[in-house]
Amino acid sequence: MFKKFVVSAVLGVSVVLAQTPATAATPKDALVMAYSIDDIITLDPAEIFEFSGAEYSANTYDRLIAYDVKDVSRIYGVIAESWTISDDGKTYTFKIREGVKFTSGNDLTAEDAAFSLQRVIKLDKSPAFILSQFGFTADNVAQKIRATDKYTLVLETDQAYAPTFLLYCLTAGVGAVVDKKVVMSHEKDGDLGHAWLRTNYAGVGPFKLRKWTANESLVLERNDTYWGEAPAMKRVLIRHVKEAASQQLLLEKGDIDIARNLEADQLASIAGNGDVKTLVAEKGAVWYLGLSQKNEYLKRPQVRQALKYLVDYDGIANTILKGRGTVHQAFLPKGFLGTLTDKPFKLDVAKAKALLAEAGLPNGFKVTMDTRNNTVTTAMAQAIQPTFAQAGIELEIIPGDGKQTLTKYRARNHDIYIGRWGPDYQDPHTNADTFARNPDNADDAKSKPLAWRNAWDIPAMTKKADAAIMERDADKRAQMYLDIQREHQQVSPFVIMFQDIEVSALRKNVDGFVLGPSFDSNFYAKVTKK
């Protein structure tokens, strides 16, 4: 009673007040952003493997090469001006750009580039596999990656891989060039300066680090000695604001230029505000259901097929994702070489029932689904539950904290897992490697890709995926991925459903903010404010 009264009173007051909006303005030369950055655990490019960490590295550390965010097939040199590949396909020679200076004032040479890559292998942190998959080890890396003169860097891979494979991998964060002199001056107990670089900066890029305060803020400053085009913004101020509603208020009030984590509710509510606009980009992450092949029902091919007809793809995209996701049914997201855009599945209960009958389960079965307890995942699971039920499948949702469900999933103790997978680097192998390869299905296997987590034993498809990384002709290589995806789409225990769309809300005077296809291709360098 009282509560109701207060609610209406406060709402009444706020409606009256809505007539007199007061706005602040951010400084003209600073980009101010609210962003959930509590996932940053390190600032060392050899270790960064988190979304917002990757974005930090992309804006502060130039890499050897990069790809065009509008057309990923176009790869161009950044710190490496050009490159040649030997006839046997194993030796890559990079010409390093001359006249580049680190923010410390040191000259950037091939020695720094070689050191940076060797360091990734020697430190062996989470993203090291992106480079080590080319046969580099702590023992041989000094030999295989070396500077032959001041501006020449040579890389020798163990096999003649598809050149695009290596080049795309070098566009990842592990390809960032660090300042050898500065980093080594902070070395402790042979850690290659890792302990220091985790919270500090030594590189060259459009911006440099001013200060990182974990779970609080990240402040970047313009690099005034940058070799390339200098950014218009003198500073980038990123504040960790977890609550989406708070982000919305900050944006509408004009205290920030960009709100990065608005949810569907907030996006709907700012739609009518003429002072703000939105920027959308298809991101690499895909939403999928992983069906454990250890489950006696789910391992039947017809059941796997049937479940793909029991998801209301369009309904979920429209009512739950609401512009933050689009229907996509192949393991390579749009924006990759060789993406399959076919969408053969839609909600078709009759067909699913026929398939279940074929599998000897005309009355359905009971199964559980481990579900992260965040809003979107839970809503999606709750939308899948009734469509499964229409074919007699009783789906029990087991909610859990993110780390908890993941722990269970990694231990192969689930029936169905609903999850989201983001690629690690911009080469198609990143997702083929996890969705379509399973070299060893044993419980104690060394490599544990998603196919392994779902106990899907696929020696033949593993071979096809392996062949695709050796194909040196880019077009043929793309075709191979299309073929693998077509087969995978039909037979795999993965119900791939959606591709993420990232939405940022900006003040209307902000231009030039770039959201690329991956988390480390969001750039601030071209931002201008009117």
Next chain:
Amino acid sequence: MTDLAKSGGGMDYRRHFARLKRLAGTVLSVATTFLGLLLVTFLIGRVVPIDPVLAAVGDRAPADIYERVREEMGLNLPLWHQFAIYLGKVLQGDFGQSVLTARPVLDDIRRVFPATLELASVATVIGVLLGVPAGVMAAVHEGKWIDHLVRFIGLIGYSVPIFWLGLVGLLVFYAQLGWVAGPGRIDFIYDGYFDPITGLMLVDTLLQGEIEIFWNALAHIALPACLLAYFSLAYIARMTRSLMLEQLQQEYIVTARVKGLPERSVIWRHALGNVSVPLVTVIALSYASLLEGSVLTETIFAWPGIGLYITNSLLNADMNAVLGGTIVIGAVFIGVNMLSDLLYTVLDPRAN
């Protein structure tokens, strides 16, 4: 003469001994409390079905890295052994590294606790300054409109969810009226350009003579502090009211009135003076609970305090951080309790 001096000396000894015994008892009970706190938190941290290695290496780490980190973290050892190692380190003042922030837990706490301390202190000051008089007035005018008003306000304070009130507060006072500043401890623009000394923004800015940033920090703390103050106000006012009602029915109050003392003096000196001891407990409890940090308030106001820190650490299985935070909160509780005990002796001579 000599006899007297002797016996006096003997009494002194006994008093000292008793005091020493009491001190030893306090130390022992504090130590046991801490040990129990540590053990329980440690065990909870180990039985939750979350893999702490995952928190350290991320979801994509290859199996060999995973195994290596698991060994580095000592998770392959038996549980008692892990606890013994941890205890040994804590006794040396080493709370370990936080996985999430890549810094020593102690450094993290030194950073996040002042944020909570500042917010809780300002909130408590407001809560006491408004809550005690409100409670007194309600008791004096029992059953009148002022009593109803105080109870009404108190009821809302109890029943309205804080995140809702926080968001509406932001909408009205920040977004619409512009009376206060938005989420965060200071404006974005000062981020990274202002170096803390104590971590208490209001103090640091004054120490460094940054008057402009001081006003800015004040504008930022105003709303969340008032919000928290509202909740402690509700509690303090209600407790003050019932304590006062009890006192006002005592005979000495009647005597005082009969003596012709002015009503003001009867209420504020005699009655309030006598409830001050239990009132201190009430305020101390409310202060201590604010010092734990309020996760929801800290989330909405992007306030990097200890509540958010511990919750975030817990969700990410960052056990060193959770344990460190728990010990600090335990210490705060014990500290505030001892402080209120100390205040008793000041307020009530009999307690000495």
